[in-house]
Amino acid sequence: MASYAERRCALRWQLVLWGLGLPAVLAAAVAWLIMFGGSHDAIASVVSSLLGLGSVAALIGCGLLYRNWPTGIRMDEAGVSIGAVGFRRATARRPTVTHQNWGLFTCAWPSVRYVTVVTDPARIREIKKSPQYWTLSNRWGKPRGMTRCMAGVLTAPFMKAALVVGVGHEEADVVSPELGSALFFANYIAEPRFSRRLMADPALEWVAPTRHPDELRAFLASIGRGHDPEHIFAD
Numbered sequence: 001m002a003s004y005a006e007r008r009c010a011l012r013w014q015l016v017l018w019g020l021g022l023p024a025v026l027a028a029a030v031a032w033l034i035m036f037g038g039s040h041d042a043i044a045s046v047v048s049s050l051l052g053l054g055s056v057a058a059l060i061g062c063g064l065l066y067r068n069w070p071t072g073i074r075m076d077e078a079g080v081s082i083g084a085v086g087f088r089r090a091t092a093r094r095p096t097v098t099h100q101n102w103g104l105f106t107c108a109w110p111s112v113r114y115v116t117v118v119t120d121p122a123r124i125r126e127i128k129k130s131p132q133y134w135t136l137s138n139r140w141g142k143p144r145g146m147t148r149c150m151a152g153v154l155t156a157p158f159m160k161a162a163l164v165v166g167v168g169h170e171e172a173d174v175v176s177p178e179l180g181s182a183l184f185f186a187n188y189i190a191e192p193r194f195s196r197r198l199m200a201d202p203a204l205e206w207v208a209p210t211r212h213p214d215e216l217r218a219f220l221a222s223i224g225r226g227h228d229p230e231h232i233f234a235d
Contacts, residue, residue, distance in 0.1 A: 002219070002222060002223060003074070003075060003076040003077075004073070004074070004075045004076075004215075004216065004219040005072070005073065005074045005075075005085065006072055006073040006074075006210060006211070006212060006216070007072040007085065007086045008069070008070075008071070008072065009071055009072055009073055009156075009208065009209050009210050009211050009212075010068035010069075010071040010101070010137075010154070010156035010157075010159070010209045011065075011068065011069070011211075012156070012157075012158045012159070012160070012209075012211065014157070014158040015061075015064065015065055015068065015156065015157050015158055016065065018057075018061035018064070018065070018157075019061040019062050019064060019065025019066070020062075020065065022054065022057060022058045022061055023058045023061070023062060025054075026051060026054050026055060026058055029051060029054075030051070060140045063140060064137075064138075064140060064157055066099075067098065067099055067101055067102075067136070067137050068101055068137055068154075068156045068157070069101075070083070070084035070086065070087055070090070070101055070102055071083065071084070071101045071137075071154050071156065071208060071209065072084065072085035072086050072208075073085065073163055073208050073210060073216070075219070075223075078106070078108060078109075079106060079107050079108040079109045079111075079112065079173070080106070080107050080109075080112055080115060080165050080206075081104060081105065081106040081107075082104075082105050082152070082154060082163070082165070082206055082208040083100070083101055083102070083103050083104045083105050083154065083177075083208075084101065084102050084103060084104055085104065087102075087104075090102070090103060090104035090177075091104050091175075091177075093177060094177060094178050094179070094180060095177060095179060095180065096179065096180040096181065096182045097136055097149035097151075097179050097180070097181060097182050097198055097199070097200050098136045098149075098182045100135070100136075100137065100149070100151060100152075100154070100177065100179050100200070101137050101154050103176070103177030103179065104175075104177060105151075105152050105175070105176050105177070105206055106174075106175045107165060107167050107168070107173060107174050107175075107206070108172075108173035108174075110168075110173055111167065111168030111173035111174055112165060112166065112167070112168070112225075113166035113167065113168055114165075114166040115163070115164070115165045115166070115220060115225050115226070116163075116164055116220070116226065117161060117162070117163055117164075117210065117213045117216050117217045117220065117226075118161065118162045118163075118164055119160070119161045119213050124159060124160065124161070124162060127155055127159075127162060127164075127207055128155055128159065131145070131146070132150070132203075132205075133150060133153050133155060133203070133205075133207060134146050134148070134149065134150055134153070135149055135150050135153040135154065135155050135207075136149055136182070136198075137153075137154050137155055137156060138155040138156055138157050138159070141184065142184045142196070142198055146198065147196075147198070148198065148199055148200070148201040149179075149182075149198055149199070149200050149201065150200075150201055150202075150203040151176055151177075151179055151200040151201060151202050151203055152167065152176060152202065152203040152205075152206035152207070153203050153205075153206065153207045154206075154207060154208045154209070155207050155209065156209040159209040161209065161210050161211070161213035162207050162208065162209055162210060163207070163208045163209075163210050163216060164205055164206070164207055165205065165206040165207075165208075166204065166205055167203070167204060167205065167206055176202065179200035181197045181198060181199045181200070182197070182198050183195055183196075183197050183198075184196050184197075184198060
C-alpha cells in the first residue's frame with residue numbers, strides 16, 4: 001500500500017509569524033529603547049506602552065506555536081496516525097490536554113469509519129467553534145462553557161483545511177495517548193468558581209490540519225478511502 005506523510009501540518013505562516021516573528025520584533029524594540037530611548041522620549045513612550053500588550057500577545061503566540069509544532073499526519077498499511085508522527089518517543093509520552101498534539105493517535109483501517117478532507121469555510125468554522133470539537137490546540141485558554149477537551153481533535157490556529165477521521169470503538173485498533181488533566185483558574189469572573197480541572201474525552205472524529213488538501217485528497221482517492229464530506233456531514 002502507498003503511504004502519505006505530512007509533518008508540521010499546523011504551521012501556517014500566520015502562526016509562525018505570531019509565535020516567532022512577534023517576539024523578535026519585541027526584542028528589537030527593547031534593544032532600541034536601551035540604546036536610543038533616552039534621546040527620543042516621545043517615541044520611547046509609545047514603544048514602552050505597546051510592549052506590555054505585545055508581550056502578552058507574544059506569550060500566547062509562543063504557547064500556541066509550541067503546542068502545534070509537532071502536529072503531523074501519516075497514513076500507511078497500518079492505518080491513520082495524527083499528532084507527533086515524526087517523533088520516535090511520541091508513543092511513550094503522556095501529555096496533558098493542553099499539549100495533546102505531542103502525543104500520537106493511531107487508528108487501524110478496520111476501525112476507520114470514514115476519512116475525508118474538509119475545505120469548506122463554513123465547515124472549518126464549525127470545527128473550530130463547535131463544542132463537539134473543543135480542544136486547546138487552537139486556543140490559549142478555556143472557553144467558559146468548556147467542560148472537556150476532545151482527545152484526538154488537533155485543530156490549529158489559522159487552519160484552512162482539515163483531515164477528519166471517523167473513529168470506531170475497537171480498543172485494539174484505536175491507540176490514543178493517556179492525556180493528563182489541566183487546571184484553569186477563573187477567579188470567579190468567567191465562572192462562579194475559583195478553578196476547574198479540565199479532563200480529556202475521546203472524540204468520535206479525529207481532526208488534524210493539512211496544508212496540502214489537494215494532495216491528501218488525491219492520495220485518499222488513490223487508495224479508495226476518500227469520501228464526500230457533504231454526504232458524511234449531511235446530518
